[in-house]
Each structure stands twice: as structure tokens, then as C-alpha cells.
Amino acid sequence: MRTSNKKLKRGRIVRMIGYGALTAVIYAAVFLNQGTVMLYFTKGGFLAATLPVLTAFCISFSHGGFTNYFWQVMGIEASKKKLQQQKQERPVEREQIRPQPRLRV
Amino acid sequence: MMQEIAQEATRFIDLNLITVGYLFFVGFVGGMVSGFIGSGGAFVLTPGMMSLGVPALVAVASNMCHKFPKALVGAIKRAKYGQVDLKLGLIFGVFAEAGVLYGAHVQESIKKSFGDAGSNLYVSVAFVVVLAIVGSFVLRDALSSMKNSDDHGEERTAKLARWVQSIHIPGTMVYFKSLKARVSILFIVPLGFATGMLAATIAVGGFLGVPGMMYVLGAPSLMASATELVVAFVMGMGGSFKYALSGLVDIRLVMIILAGSLFGIQLGAIGTTYVKGYTIKFVMGTIMITVLFSRALMIPVYLAQLGIIQPLPELAVTWLKNGSFAIMIFALLLGAFIVLRALLKGMKAERQLTPQVSLKRSEV
Numbered sequence: 001m002r003t004s005n006k007k008l009k010r011g012r013i014v015r016m017i018g019y020g021a022l023t024a025v026i027y028a029a030v031f032l033n034q035g036t037v038m039l040y041f042t043k044g045g046f047l048a049a050t051l052p053v054l055t056a057f058c059i060s061f062s063h064g065g066f067t068n069y070f071w072q073v074m075g076i077e078a079s080k081k082k083l084q085q086q087k088q089e090r091p092v093e094r095e096q097i098r099p100q101p102r103l104r105v
Numbered sequence: 106m107m108q109e110i111a112q113e114a115t116r117f118i119d120l121n122l123i124t125v126g127y128l129f130f131v132g133f134v135g136g137m138v139s140g141f142i143g144s145g146g147a148f149v150l151t152p153g154m155m156s157l158g159v160p161a162l163v164a165v166a167s168n169m170c171h172k173f174p175k176a177l178v179g180a181i182k183r184a185k186y187g188q189v190d191l192k193l194g195l196i197f198g199v200f201a202e203a204g205v206l207y208g209a210h211v212q213e214s215i216k217k218s219f220g221d222a223g224s225n226l227y228v229s230v231a232f233v234v235v236l237a238i239v240g241s242f243v244l245r246d247a248l249s250s251m252k253n254s255d256d257h258g259e260e261r262t263a264k265l266a267r268w269v270q271s272i273h274i275p276g277t278m279v280y281f282k283s284l285k286a287r288v289s290i291l292f293i294v295p296l297g298f299a300t301g302m303l304a305a306t307i308a309v310g311g312f313l314g315v316p317g318m319m320y321v322l323g324a325p326s327l328m329a330s331a332t333e334l335v336v337a338f339v340m341g342m343g344g345s346f347k348y349a350l351s352g353l354v355d356i357r358l359v360m361i362i363l364a365g366s367l368f369g370i371q372l373g374a375i376g377t378t379y380v381k382g383y384t385i386k387f388v389m390g391t392i393m394i395t396v397l398f399s400r401a402l403m404i405p406v407y408l409a410q411l412g413i414i415q416p417l418p419e420l421a422v423t424w425l426k427n428g429s430f431a432i433m434i435f436a437l438l439l440g441a442f443i444v445l446r447a448l449l450k451g452m453k454a455e456r457q458l459t460p461q462v463s464l465k466r467s468e469v
Contacts, residue, residue: 042352042355044351045352046350049349050346056359059174060363063367064174064181064367067370067371068182070368070371071375079379
């Protein structure tokens, strides 16, 4: 039990570092080339308009992943009690019962 | 013209450590509130950026562009907790987007006819009227729910919502899991449109969207606040693209705010799993009523600028402006405080409960 917990925590730390590194790369790429980035991103028009929107999507993926694992590593997680309750409240899907052929004598 | 404004803005802003720290912190606190009540964290950012010297249009555009990735992360997180009604969010979002476009058009025509002061007065009056009506109703309902709710915190469906759910209009009925009922899309159209219009006017459509889903459609507050994040994502993405077409989005500001707000939105979303529905209503109502006073303070300033009342002394104008901004920050901090307190209290209670449960199990 303790080993699986350790494994889970290590996995979370590894993912946090991975997402964190990706976020750092994106931020560094933008802020180290501010002049060029602002020149193209504020040009206007359809193609230039996709640049800030796409960048925002990339950040939501990388930084969103990082912050998710960050709070998990810090021990701040959703209430397990309530989530279990919600899962129980969902209707249980029934397996479809196939009519079995029966021999009638 | 638009590009000139954007270029001027990028030259204008000096990104020093204080500016970055300020935007990060406001983003973090705003994100926490948004993750909890579905919206409401962004209203401080536009005036906040403007106080740093960012032109109004660039501030609005950058605020909008930070909102949709934040809403996306929050919606995904809360969908994992089973709180999001994607179908309702998407349908609501499409009509809200139409409202945003119309609201922006109304704003532009008011600005053309009455200038900046007229436009500001329109925004402040919209703030005060909507927040006074909806905010007091939400807060009153939250307080009465606190008294009357049972142990499970189940919320009663409002009378209006029961009537809406009972109306059957052939060809327009759609089943929504959050309502556990079929509702005519014709009721969602005006709600979505009004939410979008409010978003284009005061930057927080959720102050109408969430209560609309709760009291008109009959969604529980936890699901309404989570579904609002989907609406904010749809609205925010469309709005951002519209502003980006004119080159008004300052991606550096967006990224700094996002750096803080994505930390905050995760905390706010986690917080919802420890509270009962009425806490969401309580936080929302409290913020709405506090912000109402902030905007009410500014009305005499705009009335004086338009020449409707006698001009105010300069010192009074400065005091009113600073007071208004301070109340806004206070509203956000108050909301964040309630969210954090609920989260920490809930976590502590669950930790105390866990060893007892495991002890009982080991005894068995």
C-alpha cells in the first residue's frame, strides 16, 4: 500500500516537472523575443489573430497540467467523500441480458 | 487605427517586477473566485490593467483572451467531478456569443453618441441595476437555503424553474442532465443573449448566467457555476478572436495573468467539492453586492463629466475613483477568503474523519 502511494506521488512529481518545463519553454520563447512576438501577434487579420488564440490554448494545456499536479503534490485534492457519493448517485448501467435459447421438452 | 493603439500600448507598458507581481496576484485571486462560482474574477482585471497605463481596448481584449483558457481548465477540472452539463453550456454559449457581439455594438454606438463619459455611465448603471436586483435575490436565497437545507444540502427547484420545465413547445425540447428535465430551447435564447450582453458591458456575464441557470432553468448551483465555465469558454474564445483580428491582444499581459489565474482556478474548483450548493450562492451574492457599491461611487463622476450635475472638485473625483477601485479589490479578496476558508475547513474535517474510518475498519 505504502509502495503504491510512493509510486503515485513520484508519478505526479514527474508529470509536474514535465508540464512545468514545457510551460517554462513557452514563457521563455515569448518573453525573450517580445519585440518579434508583439510585431506579429498585433498585426491584425485572420492569420495573425490565430497566433494569440493558439498560444493561449498551448498555455492552458501546459500550465493547466502543471498547476493541476502542483496542487496534488502539495496535498490539496478534491474531497474523496463527495466524489464517491456523486459516483454512487449515477445510474448504474445494466448489462443487456441476451435471451438464452432454452430447450422445451 | 486599432493597430496603432495596440502598438502604442505595447510601447507604453513597462513590464517591471511590480507590474508582473500585481497582475499575477490579481490573476490568482480572480482565478480562485472564477473556479468556485464560474465567473466573477475578471471584473477587476480591466480597471487593474488600465491603472497600469494599458489603453482601455487593449485591457478589455487581453482580459477576454485570458478568460477562455482559464475557463477551459476550470471546466475540464469540474467535469472530472461530474459538475458540468456540456450540452447546456454549449447551447447557452452560442446565444451568449450573439449577445456579446450585440452588446459590443451597443457600447460602440453609445460611445459615438455620448463619448467616453456616456459609455462609462452606461456601464456603471448596468452594473448597479443588474447587481442590485440579481445580487440581493441570490444573497437572500443563499441565506434562506443555509437555514432550510437538509443534511445533504439538496436545493429546492425554484417556482419559476418548475413552470419553465412544465412548458412543452414541440420541436424545441432538449433534455439536460443538470436539470434532469426537458426544457425548451426558447427559454435559453434570451438568457444566453442577456448573459452575453452583460459580459460585453461589465465583463462578467456569469452574474446573470449562473442565477439564470439556477432560478429560471432549475440547475443546482454547483452544476450552474461549473456549466458557466463552458459558456465563458465559448464567449471568451469568440470575443478574443474578434479583438485579435484588430491586433488588440497583448499576449504578454495575457500570459502573466494566466500564470496566476490557472493556479487559482484549480483551487477554486477543488473548493467546490467541499461545500454545499448554498456556499456558491453566498460567495456570488456577497461579491455582487460589494461590487455594486464600487460602481455606484463612480456614477456622480460620470454624471458631472456629462454636465448633468455640477462639476465635482478634482480631489473628490480622485477619492471616488480610488475608493471604487479599492472596494472592487476588497470584493475579490472577500470572495477568495470565503473560498479558501471553506476549502481548508473541508480538508481538515475530512482528514480528521479518515483515521476514524480506517480505525473502525481495522476493528471489524
